[in-house]
Amino acid sequence: MKVFLTAIILAFTGGALFVNLGSIPDSFLLSHTASRFYREAVVTETGALNTVSAILYDFRAFDSLGESTVIFATVSGIVLLLSRKTLPVSSAGLSLIVKRTFGILTPFVFLLSVYIILHGHLSPGGGFQGGVLLAVITIIFCIIYGSSFDLSRYPPQRKTLIETTGALLFLGVGIIGIALTGSFLGNPSAWRGVPGTLPSAGSIVPINLGVGLKVGAGLAIIFYSMIQKTLKRQ
Amino acid sequence: MIFSPLLLILLPLGTAFLIPLVDLFHVETRRLMVIISASFSLFLGFAALWSAWPELLAGTFFHSYHLSGWLPPLGINLAFDSLGLLFSSLVTLFSFLIIVYSIGFIGHHEGKYYVLLFLFQAGCQGIVMTGDIFNLYVFIELSAITSYALIAFERDRSSLEATIKYMVYGILAGVFIFLGIIIIYRSLGTLNIAEIADNFHRIPLTLQRTSVVFLLTGLLIKLGVFPFHFWMAKVYGSAPASISALLSGTLAKVNIYILLRLFWVGTGFSVLREAGWDRFLLGIALLSTILGHVLALREREVKRMLAFSSMGHMGMIVAVLSLNTPLGLFAGLLHAVFHALMKTGLFLSAGYFLRFREGPKEKRFTGAAYRKLPIFIGFIIFALSMIGIPPLNGFFSKWFTMQAFLEKDVYPAIALIYSGNILGLIYYLPFVRQGMLGKESIMKQKSTSSPTPGFFYQERFVTTVVYILILLVMSSGLLPFVFQEPFEVMIAELTEPIRYIEHVLGGIIHE
Amino acid sequence: MIYSLCFVALFMIGLYSILAQRDLIKMVIGLNLVEGAVFFWTITMVREAGGVPIVDLAFPELPMVDPIPQALTLTAIVISASTTALLLTIIVELNRMARTIEIDSLKGLRE
Numbered sequence: 001m002k003v004f005l006t007a008i009i010l011a012f013t014g015g016a017l018f019v020n021l022g023s024i025p026d027s028f029l030l031s032h033t034a035s036r037f038y039r040e041a042v043v044t045e046t047g048a049l050n051t052v053s054a055i056l057y058d059f060r061a062f063d064s065l066g067e068s069t070v071i072f073a074t075v076s077g078i079v080l081l082l083s084r085k086t087l088p089v090s091s092a093g094l095s096l097i098v099k100r101t102f103g104i105l106t107p108f109v110f111l112l113s114v115y116i117i118l119h120g121h122l123s124p125g126g127g128f129q130g131g132v133l134l135a136v137i138t139i140i141f142c143i144i145y146g147s148s149f150d151l152s153r154y155p156p157q158r159k160t161l162i163e164t165t166g167a168l169l170f171l172g173v174g175i176i177g178i179a180l181t182g183s184f185l186g187n188p189s190a191w192r193g194v195p196g197t198l199p200s201a202g203s204i205v206p207i208n209l210g211v212g213l214k215v216g217a218g219l220a221i222i223f224y225s226m227i228q229k230t231l232k233r234q
Numbered sequence: 235m236i237f238s239p240l241l242l243i244l245l246p247l248g249t250a251f252l253i254p255l256v257d258l259f260h261v262e263t264r265r266l267m268v269i270i271s272a273s274f275s276l277f278l279g280f281a282a283l284w285s286a287w288p289e290l291l292a293g294t295f296f297h298s299y300h301l302s303g304w305l306p307p308l309g310i311n312l313a314f315d316s317l318g319l320l321f322s323s324l325v326t327l328f329s330f331l332i333i334v335y336s337i338g339f340i341g342h343h344e345g346k347y348y349v350l351l352f353l354f355q356a357g358c359q360g361i362v363m364t365g366d367i368f369n370l371y372v373f374i375e376l377s378a379i380t381s382y383a384l385i386a387f388e389r390d391r392s393s394l395e396a397t398i399k400y401m402v403y404g405i406l407a408g409v410f411i412f413l414g415i416i417i418i419y420r421s422l423g424t425l426n427i428a429e430i431a432d433n434f435h436r437i438p439l440t441l442q443r444t445s446v447v448f449l450l451t452g453l454l455i456k457l458g459v460f461p462f463h464f465w466m467a468k469v470y471g472s473a474p475a476s477i478s479a480l481l482s483g484t485l486a487k488v489n490i491y492i493l494l495r496l497f498w499v500g501t502g503f504s505v506l507r508e509a510g511w512d513r514f515l516l517g518i519a520l521l522s523t524i525l526g527h528v529l530a531l532r533e534r535e536v537k538r539m540l541a542f543s544s545m546g547h548m549g550m551i552v553a554v555l556s557l558n559t560p561l562g563l564f565a566g567l568l569h570a571v572f573h574a575l576m577k578t579g580l581f582l583s584a585g586y587f588l589r590f591r592e593g594p595k596e597k598r599f600t601g602a603a604y605r606k607l608p609i610f611i612g613f614i615i616f617a618l619s620m621i622g623i624p625p626l627n628g629f630f631s632k633w634f635t636m637q638a639f640l641e642k643d644v645y646p647a648i649a650l651i652y653s654g655n656i657l658g659l660i661y662y663l664p665f666v667r668q669g670m671l672g673k674e675s676i677m678k679q680k681s682t683s684s685p686t687p688g689f690f691y692q693e694r695f696v697t698t699v700v701y702i703l704i705l706l707v708m709s710s711g712l713l714p715f716v717f718q719e720p721f722e723v724m725i726a727e728l729t730e731p732i733r734y735i736e737h738v739l740g741g742i743i744h745e
Numbered sequence: 746m747i748y749s750l751c752f753v754a755l756f757m758i759g760l761y762s763i764l765a766q767r768d769l770i771k772m773v774i775g776l777n778l779v780e781g782a783v784f785f786w787t788i789t790m791v792r793e794a795g796g797v798p799i800v801d802l803a804f805p806e807l808p809m810v811d812p813i814p815q816a817l818t819l820t821a822i823v824i825s826a827s828t829t830a831l832l833l834t835i836i837v838e839l840n841r842m843a844r845t846i847e848i849d850s851l852k853g854l855r856e
Contacts, residue, residue: 006765013757082838124799472853
């Protein structure tokens, strides 16, 4: 009965919401919007082709700093919650066929993630997407080869080191921006290069790299911290 | 101001990033770094307040910073006005006190705890400074996520349950706020708070109200006002005392800031008034005042009692702010500041007894007076201030609150606040009595923290912080009129958002 | 219009599963549904037609859709993924201690 009542109330609320959303104007009420400026001037102002990347790492780079700090906070929180436990490792992986196949595949996964991170200003992708692929390597190590392999090849200390390096790279680019352009996270025009080539778009590329390292290592730490719990029962 | 306000965000952020790195190499250095960085950010906060004071009194204080070098409607800007300065100083002060307290309370072995504290500080500073509504959302989520992890710090069943409860509410609140922001963006095409304030009236009325409903619901969940108060007692009761103090002293006040910034400046208060929702807000806030005080009566555990009392006081602040009169805003801001001082003090002094005693949680407060008398007297002083005994600061804010209600002839509110005071007396007294009981048992019991001589003796950090808070409560009670002039400037900013708009946009964008 | 309808439906289904389900994992799924619905609406509510928001240097004048909602959604997705990861970690820890994820058998969640 209670469930039924909840459903009825939610249905009514949803109907009201739907009706209200119907009055969304067809175009923005302001005529000189940031969106229009970004679309018109993205190449001349930032040197990047991917407008979303340009927004994330240049126009609204401070949001991305906050967002990667959120990941950093999550990683710290999860490590804090799951710490105080001894680390059980497992060397039991999958069969030889799977190990050999992934022995060939894993370098390409790495290559793809680096490609996506470095081409963030030219094509779809960027630090977050590439970083997530980077984290896949840890998952492959843990599942295919066993977590002891991951522990020996890619120890948690090194992951932490990579994560903080990424975070500090982001901050460092911001501070270089103060030195070169006078404002935090500014995109120095001297680094802008020729639009459409790999070394272009100024500070977007190093920020992409920093975010990629940070997200990759951060998600790897999250996965690794969680798997050490589940492996304990083996 | 002699330095950029950005530094107040970047310093804690950079410290948080550096702590894991330093931890890998040398743990002792990290301990030093935590103390140095916390003191330095306190120094920066003081320097900001000191250098801004003349401008603040003159009513011309405004600092903006254009991140990435883009002017306001295009990029993210920091808009640091006097209201922001007030809350930024609160965040700086309380973060410093809590960090110092934690050195004694939690110990030094938990590096990640300090990472999260610094990130929390950075998030709160970001909230009070940013002039971009989506950036505000990002920082709200940052402070929320760090507080989730900090609440679960104890890692026992009760704190994990509390965190889940809080997280479900917190994530929902975040989604509602995001949806409200997106509705505004989709109608206007801007994310800048000043530009939104300038053009909010052009949005179709139904959409205005839809977005306000979502933003307000999200904020009320975060504030723990009446229909959404379920998480409060559980969370405040299960978190470590330092984190409960941080939540009720700092995060709740930052949420008050968001409320003021969004609904007084961002959308303009007329949206609420024309829909009649200011009355509604007043009603639920008053309901949560009385409910909080009544629910506190039956609590036998000190932190849960403080949580319900906190709910009562937050309700009172929201109620008096929703009157939207200069006196009401003044009383609300004053009570926000004073309540932060008192409640932090209460949580921290109660936390002292809970931390350095053993046994079940309900019993630990017994015999507190014999464990450490000065801290216990401090607890009584904070409680008296909470009830509103004249020479202490709580009296003044409640006095102005009552006057504000009298001015608008809201007599039930006055009755509720009076009864709140009496109920407060009733629910604090058992704890004072409990603290004076059990002299024999305390004499037999050994102190749990082995006293090692020297300055870094853990307990000393904790007691020092409580003494500082006692001093602040007493002195602000003696000098409540220091706040008068700067608050009038802030109230003028809130009642005339056009000044904020002109400061940010420079009066150029009026289509 | 159809997008708004989908959004409202998803949003309400998510809210329903948060309010009515007695299982923590299902509540997390509900939260993610609510978030997903909002993200979905954010990127589909762009009325101006256009291509992907990446400039083609050969045809720089081609119209593109509003890129801001996509950037905002990307930020919000990362935040939502982080909170979900933290929430799931806490649920896993709680399950290890209490051996259950049913709300009705967890006393602390009902009070």
